[in-house]
Amino acid sequence: MTLLAAFFLGVVVAGLALPAFQWLKKRVRRYRSATTLNANKVTTVSQVLHLTVQGSPTGVTVIDRTGAVLLSNTPAHEMGIVHERSLNPDIWKQAELVFEDQETHSVELATDQRRPGGRITSVRAVVQPLSLVDDRFVVVFSTDESESQRMESARRDFVANVSHELKTPVGGMALLAEALMEASDDPEQVAYFGERLHSEAHRLADMINELISLSKLQGAEALPDMSPVDIDDVVDEALARNYLAAENAGIELSRTKRAGVQVMGDKNLLVTALSNLVSNAINYSPNAMPVSVSTKVASGDRVLIRVIDRGIGIDPADQKRVFERFFRVDKARSRSTGGTGLGLAIVKHVAANHGGTVKLWSRPGAGSTFSIELPVATQQRGEPETLDPEVSPRLSGSLRTGVPRVGVRRKEKP
Numbered sequence: 001m002t003l004l005a006a007f008f009l010g011v012v013v014a015g016l017a018l019p020a021f022q023w024l025k026k027r028v029r030r031y032r033s034a035t036t037l038n039a040n041k042v043t044t045v046s047q048v049l050h051l052t053v054q055g056s057p058t059g060v061t062v063i064d065r066t067g068a069v070l071l072s073n074t075p076a077h078e079m080g081i082v083h084e085r086s087l088n089p090d091i092w093k094q095a096e097l098v099f100e101d102q103e104t105h106s107v108e109l110a111t112d113q114r115r116p117g118g119r120i121t122s123v124r125a126v127v128q129p130l131s132l133v134d135d136r137f138v139v140v141f142s143t144d145e146s147e148s149q150r151m152e153s154a155r156r157d158f159v160a161n162v163s164h165e166l167k168t169p170v171g172g173m174a175l176l177a178e179a180l181m182e183a184s185d186d187p188e189q190v191a192y193f194g195e196r197l198h199s200e201a202h203r204l205a206d207m208i209n210e211l212i213s214l215s216k217l218q219g220a221e222a223l224p225d226m227s228p229v230d231i232d233d234v235v236d237e238a239l240a241r242n243y244l245a246a247e248n249a250g251i252e253l254s255r256t257k258r259a260g261v262q263v264m265g266d267k268n269l270l271v272t273a274l275s276n277l278v279s280n281a282i283n284y285s286p287n288a289m290p291v292s293v294s295t296k297v298a299s300g301d302r303v304l305i306r307v308i309d310r311g312i313g314i315d316p317a318d319q320k321r322v323f324e325r326f327f328r329v330d331k332a333r334s335r336s337t338g339g340t341g342l343g344l345a346i347v348k349h350v351a352a353n354h355g356g357t358v359k360l361w362s363r364p365g366a367g368s369t370f371s372i373e374l375p376v377a378t379q380q381r382g383e384p385e386t387l388d389p390e391v392s393p394r395l396s397g398s399l400r401t402g403v404p405r406v407g408v409r410r411k412e413k414p
Helices: 002-040 045-055 074-078 089-101 146-182 187-215 231-241 243-249 267-283 331-337 343-353 393-400
Strands: 059-064 069-072 105-109 123-131 134-144 227-230 252-255 262-265 291-298 302-309 357-363 367-375 405-407
Touching: 059 074, 059 089, 059 123, 074 134, 089 105, 089 123, 089 134, 146 187, 227 231, 227 267, 231 243, 231 252, 231 267, 231 291, 231 302, 243 252, 243 267, 262 267, 262 367, 267 291, 267 302, 267 343, 267 367, 343 357, 343 367
Parallel strands: 252 291
Antiparallel strands: 059 069, 059 134, 105 123, 123 134, 227 262, 252 405, 291 302, 302 367, 357 367
């Protein structure tokens, strides 16, 4: 009987002790958590300064007279000022001068001095005494100048290219005007040189207009005044602008059925971009070879516009450069067609400003396909339309089956 009572008493005690144990366990956990939080709080000026230095976007490095790195933050390592506690040799040369004359020195670290594969290509470092009353330490402040260097390089290239490209038509016009004056007594020569002069003047005007357009399309920022634009209207107008050029070359322009979607954007810029692609396809296609434009809704929220030709194609080595300003695949053909070398650069910027992209597929002798992909207006996003135009120009003959056509067939020779 005594054993039985002891057993029940033990069960009761255990039942009462279990909640108490759980409660005690929670209190201990809370106490430890509170202790950790208190320990991590910023309570001293030295902690504030340390966190400030470590969080600074500017590289900060402190060294002593032996070249030992006493303090460095993450940007200093990313910029190559310090690598695995070792100081950059060029920085140490400047530091030795600072230790000697206690003056501020600066140095530019170029690309070949950066770590391979790094995104930082140019760094400016300012080396100065840490304190004028204690000459044992030097501090290095470093900033990433990569973007500024890239922008400056692009500006120089752009100015050089514009100067060179404008010099050609201006020089040509001067020579033609001189020839025109010398041939004032010959009506045939006057007509010939006058026509050439008129052509060069138009080419110069086109180049200036395209430069103005490019100046308005900086970076990939969204345009300020955007409205819903019917993509089918953009295609219709772009094809209409190139109707006469296609007729003169005997080239048939065709397109797929209408996409029936809208995009948010500037209609004039979109028409200009697509017209540039169609004009480019006509200029680089042999006579009587068709040019096709297809539209397709992909994934319900993107519209894909393709301009397909069966022309000379583009060499793989040139495909990465075709969207550069003034770059021409065939300079002789560009001169004969009055090309400025700015059309595809405008296409690239227009696509970027509309939140889209432009891509190229090409093969020498098989033709090219330029694709502009744009986001569909939000209120129209839904199920994608079922269309299956081929990307490759060699297989795109089905694009002309049962669809409306814009353009003319090659005129029969008399």
